[in-house]
Every structure is written in C-alpha cells, then in structure tokens.
Amino acid sequence: MTNRPKVVIIGGGFGGLQAAKALKNEKVAVTLIDRKNHHTFQPLLYQVATAVLSPGEIASPIRRILNRAKNVEVLLGEVVGFDLDKQTVKLLDNSEVPYDYLIVAAGARHAYFGHDEWEEFAPGLKTLEDALEIRRRVLLAFELAEKQAVLTGSHEPLHFVVVGGGPTGVEVAGAIAGIARQALAKDFKAIDTTSARVMLFEGSDKVLGTFSPELSESAKKQLEEIGVEVHLKSFVTDIEPGRVKVGENWIDCEVVVWASGVSASPLGKMLGVETDRAGRVPVNKDLTIPNRKNVFVIGDMVSLLQENGKPVPGVAPAAMQMADLAAENILRDIRGLFYHDFKYWDKGSMATIGRSKAIAEAGRFKMSGFIAWLAWLFVHLISLIGFRNRLWVLTEWFWAYLTRERAARLITGDAEELQDALKFLEAKPISSELIEKPKEAKKSVKKKEQKA
Amino acid sequence: MTNRPKVVIIGGGFGGLQAAKALKNEKVAVTLIDRKNHHTFQPLLYQVATAVLSPGEIASPIRRILNRAKNVEVLLGEVVGFDLDKQTVKLLDNSEVPYDYLIVAAGARHAYFGHDEWEEFAPGLKTLEDALEIRRRVLLAFELAEKQAVLTGSHEPLHFVVVGGGPTGVEVAGAIAGIARQALAKDFKAIDTTSARVMLFEGSDKVLGTFSPELSESAKKQLEEIGVEVHLKSFVTDIEPGRVKVGENWIDCEVVVWASGVSASPLGKMLGVETDRAGRVPVNKDLTIPNRKNVFVIGDMVSLLQENGKPVPGVAPAAMQMADLAAENILRDIRGLFYHDFKYWDKGSMATIGRSKAIAEAGRFKMSGFIAWLAWLFVHLISLIGFRNRLWVLTEWFWAYLTRERAARLITGDAEELQDALKFLEAKPISSELIEKPKEAKKSVKKKEQKA
Numbered sequence: 001m002t003n004r005p006k007v008v009i010i011g012g013g014f015g016g017l018q019a020a021k022a023l024k025n026e027k028v029a030v031t032l033i034d035r036k037n038h039h040t041f042q043p044l045l046y047q048v049a050t051a052v053l054s055p056g057e058i059a060s061p062i063r064r065i066l067n068r069a070k071n072v073e074v075l076l077g078e079v080v081g082f083d084l085d086k087q088t089v090k091l092l093d094n095s096e097v098p099y100d101y102l103i104v105a106a107g108a109r110h111a112y113f114g115h116d117e118w119e120e121f122a123p124g125l126k127t128l129e130d131a132l133e134i135r136r137r138v139l140l141a142f143e144l145a146e147k148q149a150v151l152t153g154s155h156e157p158l159h160f161v162v163v164g165g166g167p168t169g170v171e172v173a174g175a176i177a178g179i180a181r182q183a184l185a186k187d188f189k190a191i192d193t194t195s196a197r198v199m200l201f202e203g204s205d206k207v208l209g210t211f212s213p214e215l216s217e218s219a220k221k222q223l224e225e226i227g228v229e230v231h232l233k234s235f236v237t238d239i240e241p242g243r244v245k246v247g248e249n250w251i252d253c254e255v256v257v258w259a260s261g262v263s264a265s266p267l268g269k270m271l272g273v274e275t276d277r278a279g280r281v282p283v284n285k286d287l288t289i290p291n292r293k294n295v296f297v298i299g300d301m302v303s304l305l306q307e308n309g310k311p312v313p314g315v316a317p318a319a320m321q322m323a324d325l326a327a328e329n330i331l332r333d334i335r336g337l338f339y340h341d342f343k344y345w346d347k348g349s350m351a352t353i354g355r356s357k358a359i360a361e362a363g364r365f366k367m368s369g370f371i372a373w374l375a376w377l378f379v380h381l382i383s384l385i386g387f388r389n390r391l392w393v394l395t396e397w398f399w400a401y402l403t404r405e406r407a408a409r410l411i412t413g414d415a416e417e418l419q420d421a422l423k424f425l426e427a428k429p430i431s432s433e434l435i436e437k438p439k440e441a442k443k444s445v446k447k448k449e450q451k452a
Numbered sequence: 453m454t455n456r457p458k459v460v461i462i463g464g465g466f467g468g469l470q471a472a473k474a475l476k477n478e479k480v481a482v483t484l485i486d487r488k489n490h491h492t493f494q495p496l497l498y499q500v501a502t503a504v505l506s507p508g509e510i511a512s513p514i515r516r517i518l519n520r521a522k523n524v525e526v527l528l529g530e531v532v533g534f535d536l537d538k539q540t541v542k543l544l545d546n547s548e549v550p551y552d553y554l555i556v557a558a559g560a561r562h563a564y565f566g567h568d569e570w571e572e573f574a575p576g577l578k579t580l581e582d583a584l585e586i587r588r589r590v591l592l593a594f595e596l597a598e599k600q601a602v603l604t605g606s607h608e609p610l611h612f613v614v615v616g617g618g619p620t621g622v623e624v625a626g627a628i629a630g631i632a633r634q635a636l637a638k639d640f641k642a643i644d645t646t647s648a649r650v651m652l653f654e655g656s657d658k659v660l661g662t663f664s665p666e667l668s669e670s671a672k673k674q675l676e677e678i679g680v681e682v683h684l685k686s687f688v689t690d691i692e693p694g695r696v697k698v699g700e701n702w703i704d705c706e707v708v709v710w711a712s713g714v715s716a717s718p719l720g721k722m723l724g725v726e727t728d729r730a731g732r733v734p735v736n737k738d739l740t741i742p743n744r745k746n747v748f749v750i751g752d753m754v755s756l757l758q759e760n761g762k763p764v765p766g767v768a769p770a771a772m773q774m775a776d777l778a779a780e781n782i783l784r785d786i787r788g789l790f791y792h793d794f795k796y797w798d799k800g801s802m803a804t805i806g807r808s809k810a811i812a813e814a815g816r817f818k819m820s821g822f823i824a825w826l827a828w829l830f831v832h833l834i835s836l837i838g839f840r841n842r843l844w845v846l847t848e849w850f851w852a853y854l855t856r857e858r859a860a861r862l863i864t865g866d867a868e869e870l871q872d873a874l875k876f877l878e879a880k881p882i883s884s885e886l887i888e889k890p891k892e893a894k895k896s897v898k899k900k901e902q903k904a
Contacts, residue, residue, distance in 0.1 A: 031602070037595060056506040063639040073602055073641060076595040095603050143489060143528040150483070150525055151547050187515040189525060 004029045004071070005334055008089055008099035010079050010267065012039050012062040015105035015299030015319035022327030024069040028334070031097060033089065035078045037061055040128055041384055043316065046168060048131035049257075050138065050175035051183070055128045058384070079106070081270050084292060101294045101330045104281075105323065106265035108300040108314060110258055111278065118239040122256035125168055134257055138176060141254035142184055142193060149190035158196035159253035161244050163236045164260030165202030165209070167351040170219060172257050173200040174354035177227040182355075198227065199253070201234040201246055203260075208351050208359065210313070215359040218368040222357040236260075262314065264301040271295065276303045286339035287326050293339075296329070298322035304342065312344045316383075321345060352376045456481045456523070457786055460541055460551035462531050462719065464491045464514040467557035467751035467771035474779030476521040480786070483549060485541065487530045489513055492580055493836055495768065498620060500583035501709075502590065502627035503635070507580045510836070531558070533722050536744060553746045553782045556733075557775065558717035560752040560766065562710055563730070570691040574708035577620055586709055590628060593706035594636055594645060601642035610648035611705035613696050615688045616712030617654030617661070619803040622671060624709050625652040626806035629679040634807075650679065651705070653686040653698055655712075660803050660811065662765070667811040670820040674809040688712075714766065716753040723747065728755045738791035739778050745791075748781070750774035756794065764796045768835075773797060804828045 005028050009016045012034035020032050038059040047053040063074045078092040088096040110124030123133050141158060148155035158180070162173040180196040200207070200223065206216040207223070207230060220230050231246070238245035243252050264279035273289050275281055280303035283289055287296045287304075299319035304312045312318050322342060329339045348362025350372065358373035360366070367375060457480050461468045464486035472484050490511040499505040515526045530544040540548040562576030575585050593610060600607035610632070614625040632648040652659070652675065658668040659675065659682060672682050683698070690697035695704050716731035725741050727733055732755035735741055739748045739756075751771035756764045764770050774794060781791045800814025802824065810825035812818070819827060 037591060054506045054508040061639070067639045070641075075599050075602060076592070077599060095599075097603070139489060140528070147527050147529060147547075150527060151549070187513070187519045189522075 005100040005330075006031070006098060007101045007103065007330060008033065008097055009103045009105060010034075010089065011105035011107055011265075011299070012036065012074075013042070013105060013107045013299065013319065014316040015107075015323045016103070017062070017065065018320040018323035019103050019105060019298070019327050020066055020069060020072050022324050023072070023330070024066075025071060026327075026331060028071065028101075028330065030069070030072040031075060031099075032062065032066070032072060033075045033077050033079060033091075033097065034062055035076070036127075037063065037076050038128075039065060042126070043380055044384075045125050045128070045131045046171040046175055048128065049125055049134040049172060050179055051135050052175070055132065059128055079267060084272060084295065087294070099294075101296070101333075103296045103298060103323070103326050103330075104267055104271065104301065105297075105299045105319065106267045106301060108262040108264045108278075111261045111263035112258070113261060115239070118258065121239050121241050122163065122244075122258040124258040125172065126262075134172075134255075137255045138179070142180075142188060142191070142196075144254070145191045146188050155191055156252075156254075158191075158193075159251070160196065160198045161251065161253040161256045162198070162200045163244070163256065163258050165200055165204070165207035165230070165232070166259060167208065169200060169202070169257075169259030170207055170223065171352055172259060173198050173228045174223060174226055174352070174357065176257075177223075178354050181227060194227075197229060199229045199231060199251070201231050201236055201244075203233065203235045205232050207232070210349065211351070211359060211361055212366065215361055215366055215368060219351065219353055219359050222353045222359075222369070226354045226357065262300070268297070268301050271297070278303075285341035286329055287322055287342055288329075288339070293333070296326040298326050306344050312342075313349075315349070317347055318344055350376045350379065457552040457782075458483070458550060459553045459555065459782060460485065460549055461555045461557060462486075462541065463557035463559055463717075463751070464488065464526075465494070465557060465559045465751065465771065466768040467559075467775045468555070469514065469517060470772040470775035471555050471557060471750070471779050472518055472521060472524050474776050475524070475782070476518075477523060478779075478783060480523065480553075480782065482521070482524040483527060483551075484514065484518065484524060485527045485529050485531060485543075485549065486514055487528070488579075489515065489528050490580075491517060494578070495832055496836075497577050497580070497583045498623040498627055500580065501577055501586040501624060502631055503587050504627070507584065511580055531719060536724060536747065539746070551746075553748070553785075555748045555750060555775070555778050555782075556719055556723065556753065557749075557751045557771065558719045558753060560714040560716045560730075563713045563715035564710070565713060567691070570710065573691050573693050574615060574696075574710040576710040577624065578714075586624075586707075589707045590631070594632075594640060594643070594648075596706075597643045598640050607643055608704075608706075610643075610645070611703070612648060612650045613703065613705040613708045614650070614652045615696070615708065615710050617652055617656070617659035617682070617684070618711060619660065621652060621654070621709075621711035622659055622675065622803055622805055624711060625650050625680045626675060626678055626804070626809065628709075629675075630806050633679060646679075649681060651681045651683060651703070653683045653688055653696075655685065655687045657684050659684070662801065663803070663811060663813055664818065667813055667818055667820060671803065671805055671811050674805045674811075674821070678806045678809065714752070720749070720753050723749070730755075737793035738781055739774055739794055740781075740791070745785070748778040750778050758796050764794075765801075767801065769799055770796055802828045802831065 007023060007028045007030045009019050009030060009032045012032060016032060017039055020030055023030050039062050041058040044053060044058040048055055048058060066072045066074055079089055080092050081090040088098050090096055109126055112118045123130055125131060125134060145155040145158050160176050162169045177198045180193045184193040208216050208219045223230050234246050236244050236246055239256060243250050244256055268275045268279050268281040271281060271289055273281055281289060281297045281301055282303045283297050287298055289295050289297060299322060300314040306312055321344060325340060325342050332339060350358060350360035352358040352373060356370045356373050358376045359368045360372040360375050459475060459480045459482045461471050461482060461484045464484060468484060469491055472482055475482050491514050493510040496505060496510040500507055500510060518524045518526055531541055532544050533542040540550050542548055561578050564570045575582055577583060577586060597607040597610050612628050614621045629650045632645045636645040660668050660671045675682050686698050688696050688698055691708060695702050696708055720727045720731050720733040723733060723741055725733055733741060733749045733753055734755045735749050739750055741747050741749060751774060752766040758764055773796060777792060777794050784791060802810060802812035804810040804825060808822045808825050810828045811820045812824040812827050
C-alpha cells in the first residue's frame, strides 16, 4: 500500500467524508484528517440546540463510518498549514503528512462581519458545542425567569432574538417558539412559558431569500403562525450582554442566536491563492487551485460559478458532488487522463420551520406546510449517516411529535462553565421597571392554585 | 398554598427527589433547589464515561420528573449558606429562600485526601461532566496512539490506570478493558487496541471490600478474565501528568481515573454541627441535626450507625429510605406527633464488572457471573427514572450487547477545551525508548495489509 499515490483529505464533513467514500478500495492510500473525531450532521444541529435530539443522534465517529474502507486512515489532528512545494500538510504538533493529492474540505464557520466580540453574546450554530451552548442559554433563561417569579412574584419578560432569516435562523426561531409553547409549558409552574417572545431580525426584505418569493412569503406566514415575530429590513447594528441594537433601538433579550453570514475556513487563505471576502477559494472548473494540479478545494470553502452565472450554493449536496468529482479527477490523473469539469446538479432545496411546517422547491415544483414538512423529514432521515442513527432519530421524532415532549433537555457544561452562566444570569438585577409596574409584569406569571 | 408549611429540599439526587415525591400532594409547599437542572442516575455514569450511553439516557430534567407534583416548585440555584435562626437558605445571587422545614440532601463528591491538585490529572466520576471528561480522555488516548503509529510506525504503549477498587473503580476498569478489546478494535487500523493495559490499584487486600470474601475474590477473577490487571495492597502516592506513583515506582499512563474516597458536600459544614473527617453530618436517629428539630440531613452526607453498629452505607436505597422518613417526620410534626427513628433496610448489594460479569449479595444469598449480571441489569433498569429512559437504555444495551458497538463515542468539548487536550497530547514526545527499541514497540502495531 505504501507505493500507492497518497491522497490527504482535510475535513470530515459532508465533502471530506464523501471524497473518502469515493476513493474507498481504489488504488490510493487515503488519510482523512479532522480536528474532531466525529462527523456532524449539520442540518439537524438546530434540533440539538433546542433539546429535541442528543448530540449522539446527529453525530457519528468518522472512524466508524469509514471502518470498512481498508485504504482510508483517519487522523485526529489540527491542520495549521501547507507546504505546497514539498507536498506536505503541517499539523499543530509540528508533524507533517505527505501527499500526492490534496483535497481541502474544511468547511465554514459563522462570521460576525468584523465584530468578533459579538460571538460571546450571540453564539452561532455550526458545531455540536455551539448547539449545546445555545441549548444551555435557552433553558437557563427559562430557569432564571421561574426563579425570579418564585422568589419575587414577577419576572423579566422572556425575549429570544435570532439574527438572520436564512435556513438556520428560521429553524432556530421556529424551534424556540415550539419549546416555549409546548414542551416546557407544563413543567414551569410559576411562569407562563408561552408568553416568551421570539424575534427574528433579517436585513433583507424576506426570509429564506434563496427560495421563490411565494415560498418566502409562505415561510414568513408559517413562522408567524407558531408565534415568531418576523422583522424584515431590520439590521442588527450592535450586541451587548442582554440586549441587541436593531437600527437605532436597543432591545432587551435573554438569548441571542447568530445565524447571519459565514466565512470559509482559514485554511483557504493558506493555500497561496487570493480568497474572496468570505474567505472562499476561487477554484478552476476542475476544482483545483490555480497552478496546482494536485490540490483540490471543495464544499463551503469554494467560490465557483455555475453555468447559469449563479454561485454554487454552500449546501451539503454541492459539497458531496464536488467530492465525487475531485475523487474522480484524482483517479483520472493517475491513469493519465484529463480532468473533468464540475457541473452542479440542483436537486432542489427545502427548509423546515417548525412542527408540521416547512417549504420545499425543486425546479418549478413548490410545496409548503405539512406535505413539505413530511418531505423534509424523509429527505433528512435517509441522509442521516448510519442505519442505527436513523432508527433512533425517527423514534425520537415520533415520540416528540406525539407527546410534544423534549427528551434532551439537559443543561450540561463543566462545573465552572455552569457557575459562570448562573452567576451571569443571577447577577442581572430584577428590572426596576418590573417592580414599578407590577401588574403588567405579572401578566405572564401564572396564577397560583387557589384551592389550597 | 402560601399558608402551608414550607419545606425546602436541597439536592435533586436520589434522596432529594424521593423526599419531594414523598411530600407530593401533601399539605406542604415544597421547593427543591439544585444547581443542575437534571437528576443524574449515578450508578450508570460509568457507562457514559466509557461511551455506551449518552448523557440524555441516564439523566432527566428534575422539573419534568416532578411536573405533576403541584405543590413542588423546582429552582435552579447554588446554595451558599443557611441562616438557621431566621430559617432561610441563601443562594449565590444573595436571594434567600425561607423554610419551615429543611431537608439537606446535597450528596458527596470524590475526594483526594488533601491532594486536590491531583484532580486535574485524575478526574473522578460523580457528574455527567466528569463522565464526559473521562470519555474524552480515554478516546483521545487511542486517537493519539493511532496518529503516532500512522506518522512514525510505532506508538507509546496504551496504559490506563484506575485508582480504587470499590464499585466505581471496578466498573470503570472493566468497561475500559471492554471497549479496548471489542468496540474499538475494528475502527483503529494502525494500532492494536486490544494491546491496551488497564491497571487497577487498590490499597486494601481485596476489591469490592464491602462484599463477602468469596464474592470479592470472584470479582477479582472476573476482572482478570476480561483483561484488567488488579493490583491489591497498592497505594497511589503521587500523580503527575502522564504518570502515577504506586508505592515507590512511577508508572507511565495516558489516562488516570480516580475512584477512591468521597467527601460530603461542603454544605454539611455550614449547618453549625461538627462533621466527621469525610465532611459527613452526624444526625440524630430521627435524621435531624442536634438542636434543630426542623433541619433534616439525608443520604451520602450523613454519618449514622445502624443498630448492628455498622454505618449506614452511602448508597441510593439508603438515601431514599432516609428521604421517606424525613418526609414522614415532617408530616408527623405538622400533626403534632413525635418523630420516628430511622431503620435501614438492607436489600442487598450488587456490582457489575463487565459484559456478562457481576456479583450480587443479599443476606446469605450470593450470585456471581452471568446470572448476577442479569440481576444487575434488571434492578438498574427498573430503577431508572421515567418509562422512556428505561426503554431507550434497554434498546441501547441490547444493541451494544449484540454488536459490541459503542454508540456514544463522541469526543465533545468546546473548541478551546479540545485544543488544550490535543495540544497536551500532541506535545508529548514520541518516547525515545520506542525509537531505540522499535521491534518491541511495534509489537502492538498491526501489520499493514500486504496484498496491495
């Protein structure tokens, strides 16, 4: 095996994993490097963030997914650079991994447009850890309100803010509204969780802007039906602990989720080519970078136009199609053949909004509401990696659907983190406004049982 | 309800939860305070630590467990002290919760006998966070070895050390040996995970010393059958990163798990009574503290002798029996009746060792091996809180038993934690010993496929 051409893949997301699978049992020696030991099924992250699913249900060890691919090695490691002339990848521990062909599929993170200081107050949703952090904040906000209500008879209004009206923002806003109105309602005795306000701020004039206008409009209506306040043409201009500034106005809120804008992995910049503003790498049509026939970049890190002039979207199907082509081109090169060019096959797109609510679009074919939600369920379930996960998630969803319960409602975090979070929440003074206007504030405090 | 006597319970473990249940729908207003939002089923924590179960499968939100108890409020809060004269509990945020009756059930943590600096290198196993930390370390050790083997052709030997031969130590050692020999074996291609050594060090002359001598001996044999090296009369005298000192000898090891000794919650010391060396509170036979008829302490925090002169053990059934009596005594006091004394009913005890291996004892009745393991399975399954968790865990166990797979093999942690862990592991130099004696070192390196 040592004499086979060495292919190094960076990243165990949809693109990297698909590239490894496409090269499985071919006459190449593949090494896949990721800094996590697991592949995360990102489309369902928002369900971890809102306590429907557990981390183990949407993630799977990369090593296990690839354990039957005898020519694929999996390495847990942090890539810190490249030597493109020497053909090596540098890891954090100063070791170097040599390659004959390189596939960079390191994905994207959320971006704060030059305001990285906002991240602390407004986490994004790209990893399991992000999802658990958002879950912790959402659940703690309800806990704090309950405590205030028990100890003082009133509590600060519960405000949740989601910044960005793309698929992630819409899913998160819908799911938070869902748990406030259903799953948590009967467990909190002193507060009325259904009084929580969920506000979605989107800078453009529609949510889910990549869909057709009628579906965007339908999505907005569906969001409003489940209690999300949708604010269009509303730019968030500043974020501080406990409040966001929208245009010129500050709005108090317990939790902010950032779902606006992404930037490509910083590895793109290390490839010696000029990247675009979002850090994406402009690739040739065969997915190689300029002047390096043996270096491929795929997935969300790529800036590439389709034949119709539109950019290839940063979605899982595009990453997987690129992975297949990169693998094919490597195998072609080994056999002395020319590279093929990438053609994106748009299978359509869908976004879920909440329980029984979604939109879906493929070419001229459009769906919304319950039928779109069923389609979303079906597509995501069959794409989930591993038979067992699929069965698990299906059961979990079915249970949640029947009972409106949320199974995964644990607030975890090491002792220190939790203490910090508790201190932060507990340090917030009971708003004087509430004390001055007790009647209005108490609106959302449930009447205690009178019978006793 | 406001005129009802107020009962405050501190702690949502087995004792606190049982006390709340015993007072459910009685004419008292109960407030249960815990610093976590979930009850953890501690007997199964070792299965989270060794990647069999997910956190959500052994933990349940306290709020949900008690959501039908209309007279029970649940508060997420950190208790920092008491004013026993004023009859209030003080929280971290300076708020005070008044009580007429107080039940303190704050449990115990692992203790390092004056060596708190060891905790960083040798985590114990009392919380979900502990379990996830141990899981992370165990899985990372295998990942690092694989990486070393891929990049250099050899790796440092995999050594796991467990300190303490009580139930937790035995379970953890057995489970680590289990994943090394079965679950991980086929996923790691460059190393032979079955070559990992698991060493258990116990200061006394037997493991599971609270059982009869023949069962202790059986447990030791069962441990050795699954590959655990059991070292008795072996005191760990020092711990540093990457090694432990046993007697006078240093032993290199990747992971150390601390399962030796516990100390009661620091809240015991704040009750104004003298505690024993382990921080436990000596209580009257009616479970109140001296001079305070309305303050009860129950569970692992308590120092109390049975009628036979032996201490009441720090186990879940004892805590739950105490909870029932404390609740009963409170209701008796309200009706003007005298307090009853505590009598411990020993239902027997059991400990699991590994797949199909356990010991169990009730009075003169003794079992070991497969039948004891089935009994352990049955007892723990029916004690798990919530029908749904039970079903889930049963399915998970059945799956793991059939396939020898481990479902929950995710290494999580926020980016910084993981980076720290990776840096720590990667900073370890490849042992020069290995480079000098490559043949011996390579023993555990699998032969690469020769066919290619």
